[in-house]
Amino acid sequence: MSEGNQSECHCKVRIDHSLNEDEINHVTSRRVSALECLKKHGIRCSLDDLPNIALLASGGSERAMVGLLGSLVALFQDDLLDCMLYLAGLSGSTWCMASLYKEPNWSSKLNEVKDDFEQRLKNGHVRFKDKLSTLKKYYTQKDNFSLTDIWAVLFISEIVKEIDNSTFTSQRSQHSKDPYPIYTVTDMQRRNYKRKADLMHELDIMGDQASSEINQTDVHSLSDPHVEEAGKVLLTLVELSLLVLREEDPSSHIQTLIDSLKELDKEKKEKLITMSKHVNKKNIKEYTQYICSLHSYWNPTCIEILTIIGKCIELVTHWIWGTTYNFLYNMIAKEVSPSIFKEEKRRYADAGLDINSPFLPLLRKERHIDILLSLDFSEIDPFESLIKTEDMCRHLDIDFPEIPEVSEEDKSAPKDFYVFEGPKAPTVIHIPLFNIKNCGDKEEIRKWRKRYKTIQPPYNRKRIDDLLEKAEMNIKNNTENLLTVIKQKIQNIY
Known part of the structure; x- marks a missing residue:
């Protein structure tokens, strides 16, 4: 790799298909925890035959944030959370992740962390005076003030009840016992979106x-x-x-x-x-x-x-979103598309604008994911992200299970547990938030979807409690189903 312009900071940029050393070390340690976790459920295998399991959560604003929190709590209470090597989210589910990962090793004390998080959601408040002060700070001090700043200060703060200025770097060494986090965004210059x-x-x-x-x-x-x-x-x-x-x-x-x-x-x-x-x-x-x-x-x-x-x-x-300087500007590397180096700035937007679930980063072959536990918090069609992912994977020649044609009945009244498999592909477990098991018939599902729309004022106490309960039910009702899929995957690995 050579540089067109030398940066004054003399920073190094690693361009390689391999995972970075921190991720490798984290996941290696996490696999040992996952092996012990499975033993608690009577599942025994060698470390070499242990399936890599990733948990991914879709977007969906506050619905996704609260839904992911309830799902994680249920996984923790059922002794399944330590099986998850990765936790990937986008949009609303990352709001939950960001709150959790501020607490060192949150997954080992999730009941306590959940209580604090829940109390903030129910009782917290950010004054407009503080929002305006933060916006003014961003506007006057940031080189790339964008809609991301506005969205965070004016909208997300209303939901999460705080203005979060923490950074990923500050959290890097605090989560040796937690799933490795992946926050998903969309590079606007690389995709041809309809604005x-x-x-x-x-x-x-x-x-x-x-x-x-x-x-x-x-x-x-x-x-x-x-x-x-x-x-x-x-x-x-x-x-x-x-x-x-x-x-x-x-x-x-x-x-x-x-x-x-x-x-x-x-x-x-x-x-x-x-x-x-x-x-x-x-x-x-x-x-x-x-x-x-x-x-x-x-x-x-x-x-x-x-x-x-x-x-x-x-x-x-x-429509100017998350603008930042491109640290690859004017560099040259055969491994990367030349178009990446042409722009002085890159623009990143909510990944929910396209595929509303973070499958793609987990399908990177270097991560060797065997099981994808997909929690879908979409507002209407809980299969849209699956179908879009399958289509993109076919286009990019990435192994992904074939998704059979989904009936209108399944879209409007889905079951609570779906399994999709392919010869070389990871097994996908798909769990829609509102389904016939935790809601009832089609009409009841419609009422729940209407009650928790993507764009609406922050939830009150009852809505938070009710949604947490629905999300927890989806895990607790399917604990044995999850373990069965894991056992079958181990047998296939053998």
Whole structure:
């Protein structure tokens, strides 16, 4: 490997198909634990014949986060968690992982960790003042401020009830007893995605209202009630604008906006109501600017909030996600596609935009995975990620089980345990979150899916408890089935 431009930091980059040394050492140690775990269930084999088992969890916002937590707790209580060499997630399931991996060796004390996590979800709160302060920090200090920062601060913090600034590097040496974690993202330049911004046109939504300098006001000088009030109005405005640009129904957000501005004088209130009756893509700029022109009603210092929100909408309009410098820029290596080296920056987005389950990183042949335990937390079709993965694996010549044609009945009322096998492929165990075993008939499954939609306000206590129970049931109802598949795989290895 040679470098086109030498970096001043003289950093080394390893490009190789083999796994890095830390992963090899971690998994080697974990396999010993897995062998002991299977012995507790009366399954005996040599270390050489031990199947490599990976647990993977799909995306699905808070539904996936809470669902994965419940599944892990059940695996822990049934003495099966130590069988898992890897834990891979994407989108909502990584929110659960990120919380767990902040606690050193969490899998050996999961009941206690779960209690703390659950209490934060039920009782925690992040003030808008703190969100705005964090956004301002990101906006002014980061070279690559993007929608990922906005999404984390404004949306994910509402669900996980904290702003998490921890790093993977800080956790690297703290998890010798835990499954090896894999967090999945999508490289936008390597995939030909249909941008969700396709329905959005170029908008200077904030116009002159957001032209002042970001540093003109100290956000901490604003009173908490005042910041909360202004913040809610502006965030509602952002969400309303996106709905209109995507040609979705904005009526609920319009009503929320009108209600939140109830103390306007009569003339302004009547104008707002009149403009709100016919909001569309043609007049959304005018409508947004009118709302912003009312900022003097809140406080002149709210111009800072307008500036940040204006930048947020600009990034949404251009669909600019997780931008970071490409450390491979201008390098040369035969093992890597030349296109990787051409871009000074790379953009990474939620992997749920394409295949909503992290099969592909686990199918890397160097990881030698024998059993994939797939937990599906999708909102509607629990087989979509399987079918997409099979199609991509066929295209890339990767061994993956053939997925038989799935009936509409199975999609709307799935069973709680599916096994897919192929001659050279890893065995895939697939468990849909809501199924006929833990919910009942098709109508009950429909009700549960409707109750836990992907985009909705954070769950209350009861919803968290009920979802944890459903996810735990899926594991506890299938403990013997899991062990049977493991035994069969060992026999095949022999």
